[in-house]
Structures are given as structure tokens and as C-alpha cells.
Amino acid sequence: xxxxxxxxxxxxxxxxxxxxxxxxxxxxxxxxxxxxxxxxxxxxxxxxxxxxxxxxxxxxxxxxxxxxxxxxxxxxxxxxxxxxxxxxxxxxxxxxxxxxxxxxxxxxxxxxxxxxxxxxxxxxxxxxxxxxxxxxxxxxxxxxxxxxxxxxxxxxxxxxxxxxxxxxxxxxxxxxxxxxxxxxxxxxxxxxxxxxxxxxxxxxxxxxxxxxxxxxxxxxxxxxxxxxxxxxxxxxxxxxxxxxxxxxxxxxxxxxxxxxxxxxxxxxxxxxxxxxxxxxxxxxxxxxxxxxxxxxxxxxxxxxxxxxxxxxxxxxxxxxxxxxxxxxxxxxxxxxxxxxxxxxxxxxxxxxxxxxxxxxxxxxxxx
Numbered sequence: 552x553x554x555x556x557x558x559x560x561x562x563x564x565x566x567x568x569x570x571x572x573x574x575x576x577x578x579x580x581x582x583x584x585x586x587x588x589x590x591x592x593x594x595x596x597x598x599x600x601x602x603x604x605x606x607x608x609x610x611x612x613x614x615x616x617x618x619x620x621x622x623x624x625x626x627x628x629x630x631x632x633x634x635x636x637x638x639x640x641x642x643x644x645x646x647x648x649x650x651x652x653x654x655x656x657x658x659x660x661x662x663x664x665x666x667x668x669x670x671x672x673x674x675x676x677x678x679x680x681x682x683x684x685x686x687x688x689x690x691x692x693x694x695x696x697x698x699x700x701x702x703x704x705x706x707x708x709x710x711x712x713x714x715x716x717x718x719x720x721x722x723x724x725x726x727x728x729x730x731x732x733x734x735x736x737x738x739x740x741x742x743x744x745x746x747x748x749x750x751x752x753x754x755x756x757x758x759x760x761x762x763x764x765x766x767x768x769x770x771x772x773x774x775x776x777x778x779x780x781x782x783x784x785x786x787x788x789x790x791x792x793x794x795x796x797x798x799x800x801x802x803x804x805x806x807x808x809x810x811x812x813x814x815x816x817x818x819x820x821x822x823x824x825x826x827x828x829x830x831x832x833x834x835x836x837x838x839x840x841x842x843x844x845x846x847x848x849x850x851x852x853x854x855x856x857x858x859x860x861x862x863x864x865x866x867x868x869x870x871x872x873x874x875x876x877x878x879x880x881x882x883x884x885x886x887x888x889x890x891x892x893x894x895x896x897x898x899x900x901x902x903x904x905x906x907x908x909x910x911x912x913x914x915x916x917x918x
Contacts, residue, residue: 600627749805
């Protein structure tokens with residue numbers, strides 16, 4: 552049997568199967584110049600139900616230093632209301648240096664977390680970490696959760712604290728004066744994970760079982776009814792997803808945080824396998840490429856692959872490509888394997904298939 556392989560970019564360099572292969576590789580490529588202003592819409596959008604951005608605090612493409620509400624760009628939860636006149640808006644964040652309640656958002660935020668399947672991301676720069684520093688808080692009579700840094704233990708920890716029992720804790724990773732993109736991921740049927748600056752920091756040994764009622768609002772930069780727990784420092788963003796993001800998606804969002812809020816050069820960042828920044832383009836693009844070996848052929852949109860085929864399309868858009876697998880004399884087509892979730896049973900065994908993608912995918916044409 553001869554194999555024509557349509558493979559993930561992340562699998563490149565892992566070796567070649569003993570059977571011969573034709574690789575059709577689909578991988579996302581991020582492109583932008585150092586001068587490009589990346590919009591908030593560049594973050595992962597699939598499953599995004601709430602998004603509060605320090606740069607676009609008044610709505611998509613808008614910033615207002617006098618804003619008394621913090622716009623929900625995703626529109627699934629609602630705008631957050633400023634509760635303290637001590638909050639000061641900067642060009643890309645708000646700052647706070649006193650006790651109090653900075654911002655409060657509707658109870659729908661807590662209800663979204665009550666599903667126990669979510670991803671919660673924040674970008675902050677705390678000015679203190681010697682005590683408990685609450686990033687997101689909802690505290691009330693046994694129905695509470697906090698995303699916080701606790702510096703009171705000998706080593707300190709970054710944790711999601713749920714219903715008076717820590718659900719997850721990691722070694723101290725949040726330093727005073729340093730910006731951090733913190734993410735807590737709770738899968739539908741799995742163990743929660745936490746990331747700092749796009750890197751896995753720890754995994755919980757238990758699933759979230761505590762109840763989160765969602766009976767009242769959630770505080771950005773503090774705990775409900777505990778003014779003394781107010782966040783001190785710069786607060787850049789909050790993103791809430793109704794699903795568990797992948798490690799690659801979390802890394803991409805963290806990199807976008809560093810580019811947008813800190814002015815970090817994209818070329819200096821580490822991107823997940825299959826992702827990169829192209830300084831010559833002004834848009835985020837995805838790459839569709841085809842590599843061919845001898846013994847069979849594949850066409851893409853009626854174009855013969857040859858040794859190498861590449862196509863580029865804007866990231867986030869749906870890209871369709873018609874693939875035709877043609878076996879060499881003496882061979883027969885056996886079916887497609889790999890990333891075939893979007894293919895019907897009939898398409899999996901058809902030599903002609905149309906691929907629709909906006910992200911990395913993998914197929915293997917078996918001969």
C-alpha cells in the first residue's frame with residue numbers, strides 16, 4: 552500500500568512513514584509588521600462570550616479615558632461598570648492603587664463559569680504580590696470563586712480558588728511589577744490547567760466540583776464585598792470562553808497580549824509549531840501547502856501539486872480547497888485518514904474531497 556499524507560505542520564520533522572507519502576499541510580501563519588496596530592478581534596474568537604480590552608475599552612476600535620463602563624467586545628455577558636472613582640484609564644489599561652471595587656460585571660459571567668467548562672484569561676501587571684492579589688472575584692456565602700495570586704505562603708501560588716477550597720495552585724509565577732497573561736482552563740471532562748504567558752504552569756489533580764451559583768455580579772480587580780482585596784496595579788484585559796482553549800490558542804493569545812500591550816517585537820516571541828509572524832504582511836494569514844512524493848498525485852483546485860504547492864488566506868476566514876487523489880498505475884485509493892472530523896463517511900473513502908478550514912488540519916490519502 553502506498554500512502555499520500557496530508558499532515559499537521561506540528562508533525563513536520565517527526566520522521567517519514569515506511570510507506571511513501573504525499574503531504575498536504577495546512578498551518579496557520581500570523582503576519583504583521585512591528586508598526587501594525589493589532590485589533591482586539593485578532594484574538595481567538597471561537598467560543599468567546601466576554602471580552603474586555605484595555606485598548607478598545609469603549610467598543611471596537613474606540614478608547615475613552617473618561618469611560619465609566621468597560622465595553623464587552625464579545626457582547627455575550629455585558630459591559631462592566633466602574634465602581635470606584637479612583638480608577639484611572641491609561642491608553643491600554645486601567646490602574647488602581649487603593650482599596651475598593653474597581654469594576655463589576657453582570658451575574659451572567661458567574662453563570663458561564665458555573666458550567667465548569669470554560670477558559671478565563673487575564674492580562675495584569677500587579678504592583679504587589681506579598682499578599683492575596685485577586686484578579687477576578689465573586690465572593691458570597693459559600694458560592695464563590697477567585698482567580699488570584701496568593702503570596703502569603705512561603706513560595707506563593709497562582710490559583711483558581713473555588714467555594715472556599717483551592718481548585719488549583721502552582722508555584723509562584725507572578726512577580727510584582729511584571730506583566731503576566733494568566734489563563735485558567737476548565738475542560739468539560741478533564742482536569743483544569745493554568746498557563747502563564749502562554750506556557751503551561753500546572754495541572755490540577757482534581758476536577759472542579761464546587762457549585763458556583765452566579766447569583767450576583769463578578770468583580771474585575773477584586774473580591775465581591777471585600778474592598779481590601781482590590782487589585783493594585785495595571786489591568787489590561789479579561790477574556791471568557793465557553794470552551795477549553797487548546798495550548799496553541801492560549802499561546803497565540805498570550806503573544807498577542809505582549810504585542811498589543813507591551814509593544815513586544817513579534818519576531819522575538821516563541822510561536823507554537825505551525826505558527827509564525829511574517830513581517831512583510833499586514834494581515835494574519837494561514838498557509839495551505841502541498842508536498843508530493845513519487846507514486847501518485849494530488850491536485851488542489853485542479854492545479855497539479857508538483858514537488859511543492861502553497862496558498863495563503865486570511866486567518867479566521869473559511870478556506871476551501873478541492874483535493875483530487877489519483878493513484879499511479881497498479882495502485883488504488885483506500886481512503887482519507889487523519890483530521891477527518893469534518894468529512895462524511897462517504898467523503899472519507901472518496902478520492903475527491905473538498906477541505907474547509909480556518910486552522911491547522913491533517914488528512915492522509917491512503918493508496
